[in-house]
Amino acid sequence: MSTGTLPPAGDWICGISVKQPWTTAIAARAKTIENRPQHWPWRGWLLHAGQQIDRTALRLPLVARTIRGRELPTGAVIGVARLTGCHQDPDDSPPCSEWVQPGRWHLEFADVQELALPIPARGQLGPWKPTEDLVAQVLQQLPNLRP
Numbered sequence: 626m627s628t629g630t631l632p633p634a635g636d637w638i639c640g641i642s643v644k645q646p647w648t649t650a651i652a653a654r655a656k657t658i659e660n661r662p663q664h665w666p667w668r669g670w671l672l673h674a675g676q677q678i679d680r681t682a683l684r685l686p687l688v689a690r691t692i693r694g695r696e697l698p699t700g701a702v703i704g705v706a707r708l709t710g711c712h713q714d715p716d717d718s719p720p721c722s723e724w725v726q727p728g729r730w731h732l733e734f735a736d737v738q739e740l741a742l743p744i745p746a747r748g749q750l751g752p753w754k755p756t757e758d759l760v761a762q763v764l765q766q767l768p769n770l771r772p
Contacts, residue, residue: 641671648673669772673746701743
């Protein structure tokens with residue numbers, strides 16, 4: 626499939642904004658889940674570093690080890706990850722990951738690809754539709770990315 630025949634953005638690629646340092650932990654392929662307050666039925670690609678940094682998270686040993694030596698860009702797409710599922714851990718069961726927050730929905734990521742250069746972009750809470758131009762910029766760095 627050539628770039629010209631890809632379905633429109635929003636059909637196969639969607640934005641998800643995540644505060645730093647969590648975004649970098651996902652891009653580093655260490656954090657395979659993202660905690661959210663509600664279920665997400667959408668599946669597809671994109672990872673956006675939101676405008677904010679969770680300063681408290683920077684002091685967590687798990688986070689500090691994962692992001693050591695990495696930049697924490699904000700307001701940019703820093704990679705893509707395929708959102709493959711969304712679940713909650715059953716009551717009284719062990720957590721599915723060391724990154725979970727109990728009682729939250731866990732978005733499951735796979736096929737993470739970090740961009741060599743962050744692409745400035747504005748996102749929003751919840752899933753958002755990237756512009757065709759933003760998708761084209763991502764595809765310049767990841768030409769083999771496909772639905």
